[in-house]
Amino acid sequence: MNSESAVPTIPKGRPIRWEEWLVGRRARREAGNRVAPEVIRRSSSSSDRRLRELYHSQRGLPFKETAEL
16 A cells, blocks of 8 residues: 555644645546546436526536646
């Protein structure tokens, strides 16, 4: 087992900074993309009308590319 994890750990006893969260988010997304497709949003659902009203004719917020994180 490799003791040098690529995913940063959350420190105990103090809140994490925004920059630390972004680094961890990017690492989690890259790991997740290895086992599942990047976009897993359903093409339709029973809540479409409500979602489209909230998100300007889209079903949710736009996805950011991993490089943008």
